[in-house]
Amino acid sequence: MGYYFLLAISCIFVNNILLMQYLRNCPFLGVSKKMETATGMAMAVVFVLVLAGAITWITNNLVLKPFGFEY
Secondary structure (H helix, E strand, O other): OHHHHHHHHHHHHHOOHHHHHHHHHHHHHHHOOOHHHHHHHHHHHHHHHHHHHHHHHHHHHHHHHHHOOOO
16 A cells, blocks of 8 residues: 555656756746846756755765764
């Protein structure tokens, strides 16, 4: 029974191509009527991705690896 639950969750959230397309395009379509707002949104996305990558790298290399909790 647990296998079917995990399979359903995987199909709904992880392997759902339509959901991923919507989540990727939604912020862009919401602000793309003007070039200034689309550029601002692009810079915000780049900032968040760089910050998330840096925090993830720091967490992995300075917290998880030294204590043996790496994935």
